[in-house]
Amino acid sequence: MAEIKVECIGETCPVPLVETRKALRKAQEGDIVEVIGTHPSSKKEIPMAVKAMGLELLDVKEEKDGTWKIRIRR
């Protein structure tokens, strides 16, 4: 099982969402995709997309500086 990192710091709508989707499409079943970003709405919306696609949201963490990290299992 691979772990794929997606870095979207400073990116705005819809880039974090799109980059997450691209990584999930490339991932194999069981792989973990980790997305790091700063766009506030994407922190809420990436989990929405994960739910819509029936995938597993592992965790969502936010640092004091507003950087968030989302982990998804394909």
Added chain:
Amino acid sequence: MGNKAAIIVHSGDMDKLYSALILGNGALAMGMDVYLFFTFWGLQRLKKGGLEKGPLSKMNMFGLGKWMIKRKMKQAKVASLERMFQDFKELGGNVLACDMTMDIMGVKKEDLRDDLISDYCGVGTYMDVAKDASVTLFI
């Protein structure tokens, strides 16, 4: 998985093309199948070199307004239309070109971005897709 979004891109205005592509990419990211139908002024943007040529829908002021908005967008790190189109294609989005518009406006296949267009079609194809799409928009 997911459902379908069928979006008609009738306007060739720069800001509206952004709206269409952001919505299209957002729908793809949610796991939906997405179809963008380019017709009339929208189709002009699919001409070679035409993507960024659209005016701003309001306050264009002979290009001054557009220039100001583009500058603001760059500062906010908004992706270019070309990048959004490439993302749309990479995520499996469909781009359909209206063949009637091509006839009316004298647009030939070789004038258009063949790398972006999935197919050429008429109203029947749009309705066939839209009849069971959960999201339909006219932009």
